[in-house]
Amino acid sequence: MNQTLLVEIQTEELPPKALVKLGAAFANGIANGLKARDFLEADSVVTPYATPRRLAVSITKVRATSPDKQIREKVLPVSVALDKDGNPSAPLAKKLAALGFPDLQISDLERAQDGKAESFFYTYTAAGSALAGGLQDVLADTVAKLPIPKVMSYQRPDGATVQFVRPVHLLLALHGEQVLPLTLLGLDAGRQTMGHRFLSHGGPITVDHADNYAAVLESEGKVLSGAEARKESIRTQLLEKAGADLVLMPESLLDEVAALVEWPVVYECRFEEEFLAVPQECLILTMQTNQKYFALTDANGKLRSRFLIVSNLATSDPSAIVGGNERVVRPRLSDAKFFFEQDKKKTLESRLPQLANVVYHNKLGTQAERSQRVMRLAGAIAKRLGYDVALAERGAMLAKADLLTDMVGEFPELQGIMGTYYARHDGEHEEVALAASEHYQPRFAGDALPSTNTGLVVALADKLETLVGIWAIGLQPTGEKDPFALRRHALGVMRMLVEKRLPLSISELLLDAAAVFEGQAAFKDPTADVKAFMLDRLRGMLRERGFTPNEVEAVLAQNPDRVDDVVQRLEAVQAFAALPESASLAAANKRITNILKKNEDAMPQDAAIKAELLVEPAESALAAKMQSLESSVDSAFADSDFTGALKTLALMKEEVDAFFNDVMVMAEDLALRNNRLALLSALHGMMNRVADISKLAA
Template sequence: MSMNNLLVELFVEELPPKALKKLGEAFSNVLLDQLKAQGLTSADSTVTPYASPRRLAAHVTAVADKAADKAVQQKLMPVSVGLDAAGQATPALLKKLQALGADVSDAAKAVAALKRAPDGKAEALFYDSVVPGATLEVGLQKALDEAIAKLPIPKVMSYQLETDCELPGWSSVNFVRPAHGLVALHGSTVVPVQALGLRAGNSTRGHRFEAKKDVVVLKDADSYAATLREDGAVIASFAERRAEIVRQLSAAAAKVGGGVRPIEDEALLDEVTALVERPNALVCEFEKEFLAVPQECLILTMKANQKYFPLLDAAGKLTNKFLVVSNISPADASAVIGGNERVVRPRLADAKFFFDQDRKKTLESRVEGLGKVVYHNKLGTQGERMERVRAIAKAIAQQLGDAKLVAAADTAARLAKTDLLTDMVGEFPELQGIMGGYYARHDGLGEEIAQAIEDHYKPRFAGDELPRNTVGLVVALADKLETLMGLFGIGQRPTGDKDPFALRRHALGVIRLVIEKQLPLSAHDLVNLAIGGFEKGFSNAGTDVLQFMAERLEGYCREQGFTTTEVDAVVGSGRWIGLATVPKMLSAVRAFSQLPEAPALAAANKRIGNILKKAEGTVVAKVDAQLLKEPAEQALHGALHSVQPLADSLYANGEYAASLRELAVLKAPVDAFFDGVMVNAEDAALRANRLGLLKSLHEAMNRVADLSRLAA
């Protein structure tokens, strides 16, 4: 058995750029996993993925040409079934041994070679054999087939093969793109595997235009990347190519000077990396007159349509220069630069035209048009939706502010969706809200309304910023609540990983807005206000929306660093309804759990809860001091009576940690109570009084969180 490094490459036509990174990682990882599963790798084997626009490859270290033989013990059958009364092999046993390839010409000898051992029920017969290890040819074929089958291909295409069969093109293959070459090298030896109608060899092809050689011959597996770079003008590694693009972008921006920097966009960077094999960053520019157009429009058209990197100045403002990452490196790049400048100019001109045309109509004049745009066949038009959002926004504003806020929120809610009817948003839907803000300023509506219209979609994703002013905050809440209540009301709750209306994101947005802005609105308030925006028939969805928000809140709290136990103690027990107080309650629970008295109090709390659940009838938190007979129950009542006023006062002031800390002094009297008092006394009055004492204690201890959830 010899160990060598292995290189496998699939050479194909241009792969989908947005999927290339995942395709490369999946191909290499599955290949390694399959080789490991067959015992063809060592414990130290590693894989290096390669992915360029026209290839998927993997380099695996320390791969054996043959896996080690493996000793296998197989259970055959119970002794009573395999051997007769004389200890001779039964026909069933001989048939089983024959199926396993054992020599049964001498039955006695075959039986003597078997082992007997108990299998838990009875004595059984076991057969020891040695399974030959897989050869690399067989093992790699299986691994390659599996790696191809498990590729996360966004869309499969079917193409005909150019084979050496009698009827070329008769056979067809389904794959992400037509494949034209297969390399499989173990050291310098070609492994004769096949895939997608191709036979493995030791040659590939390089850059379409700049390769030194039409056919790039690979000496061995380890020379793959270097040979491709030298003879093929290709940087095969996705990560290395990406790093080179980042370096070139920074260097090109530095040459421009003035503190400019390329826009940061990880998705764009990945996509461009997947489009070029030999990157060459070049500086281009466009006419300064286009800078009069909102920079979001220009940036989006350059990124989305042309895959350019706009350059921003030190203040974050767009400049009239941009970077293009070319796939060729001519001695004179002026033609490439000029070509890209000519291509982008019409795009920018279109953006300017849309912007100029849109400003000829006010947002107010577009309100009527919302009634002609269908929002959902069960929820009406965008005009009807806008009226619901207005109603919810006004109700929220009344809770949070004065008549001025109500009027501003109403105006912003009425106009928030009107930019959907503009040419710019029609061309670039990603700019909805943003363009509404620009057009609101042009209409003289003021910065407060403009910001509210622009921000009402926020937060649009995890980590996104929140609306900048209270009007925007109100409209953002109303918009998300209307979406949640409306879609839940017509039965469009997300299922599994399917969430076509992004309801999880909307619910998380509501949670973030209330908690991070510390709004005095409970979850019940929000749901009731949302229900108020709809006609009768949607109130039944309120409970579902509350439960859905609770589920999102649990995830949000865990992302903030709180443990599942802490979250369960607060959110799982219903105390999350006052959303804004949840973080402080969680912090209080964490602080309480670190007190030395915490474990005992949590356990006692759990015990009290169980006692109260089993009690007959309704237990009232009321204590008659005259019925306190035992010293331990008198001491507990006195301690609770002493500490509760301060604990309640601290709770009312939002000092939850301090409130719980005050209650920690109850540990000793609680322990003494359970040691010396029989709760379920035969006397009904005594029993009811003691249960009332426990109920009072339970309510006092669990105002912040269900402490029993902290019990081990």
């Protein structure tokens, strides 16, 4: 009979950061194992449960016995099964005995072709197995394969040593209302579990039916068994307590806190207003990272002196809980305040000599040397863009100085952020101050780009120096390994060039970057490879934005050196592809490309179209059409009206089609052939100024 299966391991408190992964692995391992053994229906529903003190899974429509199976077993090749007289051989008798069918006769076997020879087969019905037996194997295998971060050894009351992530107290296994006779980690399965350590009545809780597990655990045990249920309860309570304020609740923190409690209750706490003089990023980080608290801000994003905590206890008088948490957070905030005050006693510039003591890479020198390289590169980029070179160089020079501060030493996540605060305190120009944090942008996919010219230039310089330097010493990404985040740096550079529409040559940028490594012994110029790598990142970025692979290849096939207008070109290609003429012109362009490629060695270098050699009406008409449209295309291209340029070119469809229908390009007369190749070369150049539209051909 199909019923719900429930399996639970009740433990001591599990590691919160591993709980979600452990819970999923436990549920999936059991479900997949039972599915492989044919105990599940196609529409069986798997529900994982994981709390700080249990791993469990509920699966609907689980069979009590797996179905019988028809098995066709190969016995032996006929040449082996029969002796020279055609009688059963000794190997056949031995094989049948090994298969468990010693009394079978030759007449019971099926003789059938098996490849190039014949073999004997036997078909029989294998009875299904009981759930308890199958589950016992599945459970043992699942537990053995759990992604346990660190195994603990402990002794059971009988003296036996057990190894698991945490000590296990109870094993619950129900199929419907029936207890399954399983054993695991020295425990026999039953129908009992334990509720909340403090809020339940303290004794074992009996689960009468697998379907009632979550409800019984919640009502009698004061445990929300589902991680998502606890997470949503926390989220709802946080929003209620926040009132008009905004609560900072990153998903990672919600997940971790949900793994720390079985019955979440949110309380409001406060800290002294004096701590608000410390940069709020420091306070927020220490509350989230060290204490697992939720900070509150006003509508403008300014930190409030009240914060929210999630407790595992519900009480009518939370004063002890609130007071305890307020006492705990105070030293943390005091530390942050102390670090901030101490750091301000030294300017960022005064810290620069210490960068010489920080090794960047043994083949590329110290952070001081790297800062000098980035500074020179930032100045070169600023000059190309017409930005303030002095600000760019100053911003680059100070960008890494905050790495030497106490605050960043305690909280590395604040690098750059603290640099901005300290630079402002030192009286630096606002763009120089912002460059300390903005030069790390974009830190991740979708992150904001630098908002200032100085921040933008320093961000480009920092990433290009990393790309060229690390690549030059042979540490380019391989497979999934990218320890220096070169993929992210390349994507960041391309995003800035494209989204900020910077009129910069990629080749020149990379040459500028390579130049700052002059005299570096281990340096091998990687600029060509790095450019290809960057364009490959751009391909992926553009595809993620909804452009098709063919559209992207059409624009990037010409290996562009500037990408500030790449999106506009892609939009033009999209508009062109929607025209009824596009398919025919793309196919013709592909044909032209192939013809020119095959004849590139035979064509004169200075081949020009000669009107007197346009003897066929179709080629004369095509040349005339090209001439009539040339000024319109040039004008549209000069105005960056790429869509208009391609739409104008689409007007040549009839003449292009007629040319290929009526004109023999590879004429026997060499002069005619070269003239037609020159005509096609001019047409090819005209059609592909925006993009290589041959890439749109199916």
